[in-house]
Amino acid sequence: MVLICPKCEARLRLDEAQLPSHPFSVRCPKCQTSVDVQPDSVVGREPVVATETVAVRASAVFERPVAAPQFNSNAVGENPSPTNQGTPSGLDEIARVLAQALRSAESGSVSGRGRKRAAWDRRKVLVCTSPAYREAIAQLLVEQDYDVFMAENMAEGLGRMREDRMDVVILDANFDPLEQGVAFITREVRLLRPSERRRLFFVYLTAGVRTMDPHTAFLQNVNLVINPSDVEQLPEALELSIRHYNELYRAFNRALDLSPI
Incomplete structure (x- = not known):
């Protein structure tokens, strides 16, 4: 199973045979972010948190760059x-x-x-x-x-x-x-x-x-x-x-x- 960190987008590969049946957390080795995993939601597909991250990133690509405002x-x-x-x-x-x-x-x-x-x-x-x-x-x-x-x-x-x-x-x-x-x-x-x-x-x-x-x-x-x-x-x-x-x-x-x- 591949888990994607929602902060740094690092890909974490986990052995499904060793996964517990209850929800658990994994700490990203790159940015030390704690990622919550729901086993029922990740079997056979990517975790929900990764899907949400991709959606936010895709929408942000089309945002107009914001320039620093003039100080008043x-x-x-x-x-x-x-x-x-x-x-x-x-x-x-x-x-x-x-x-x-x-x-x-x-x-x-x-x-x-x-x-x-x-x-x-x-x-x-x-x-x-x-x-x-x-x-x-x-x-x-x-x-x-x-x-x-x-x-x-x-x-x-x-x-x-x-x-x-x-x-x-x-x-x-x-x-x-x-x-x-x-x-x-x-x-x-x-x-x-x-x-x-x-x-x-x-x-x-x-x-x-x-x-x-x-x-x-x-x-x-x-x-x-x-x-x-x-x-x-x-x-x-x-x-x-x-x-x-x-x-x-x-x-x-x-x-x-x-x-x-």
């Missing part, structure tokens, strides 16, 4: 919801097209001396952290005129990164451990083309490091490392680091007529 500082303590709820579905796309048109219009006046980031073009930040720091970081950055998107899980983080171009991604070492959030967000960043990666400032929030340590940032393949004990200084550290980063790429951005991050 006025809704702290309430259920978070996207700020564009109730607006026409194409409004965001129109706004992006208009923003791109305005950026293109600026190129004629700044050609040859590099662009400057327009005052209305606020940096977009994706916050992928544990609940302990999530709202605190979002509130601090909103006060510094960032457009903040707050991901509660790995799926929301990936959805937002694939839907919009983020200027800054802040990743916590304890983000969504059940779904391996750190691994998937890091993989998404590493899969970016070099031209896209240069336009993204990647911040890693982890304990046991010194804030703004360039050597640790280099080893972690990120642009900035922050110790959780220094979260209150995150806006200042981020602003200073981005300023240095833009200065490093100033000649490069000028040659390609690109605005700084």
Whole structure:
């Protein structure tokens, strides 16, 4: 008899000749989940729990990916919801097209001396952290005129990164451990083309490091490392680091007529 774990979908092969006649439990050797087995319901076919798992998984395949909503500082303590709820579905796309048109219009006046980031073009930040720091970081950055998107899980983080171009991604070492959030967000960043990666400032929030340590940032393949004990200084550290980063790429951005991050 083959038993499928409802959590990790590992296939467990059991000898039917040695199965007890009464209900029993089997612990999955892969994820240590306890699986209840009803002998009467599994003879000659797969267990009911496996059938239910497959049905849920099949329906989830067709669900539309959920992107991280924009943080609303006025809704702290309430259920978070996207700020564009109730607006026409194409409004965001129109706004992006208009923003791109305005950026293109600026190129004629700044050609040859590099662009400057327009005052209305606020940096977009994706916050992928544990609940302990999530709202605190979002509130601090909103006060510094960032457009903040707050991901509660790995799926929301990936959805937002694939839907919009983020200027800054802040990743916590304890983000969504059940779904391996750190691994998937890091993989998404590493899969970016070099031209896209240069336009993204990647911040890693982890304990046991010194804030703004360039050597640790280099080893972690990120642009900035922050110790959780220094979260209150995150806006200042981020602003200073981005300023240095833009200065490093100033000649490069000028040659390609690109605005700084």
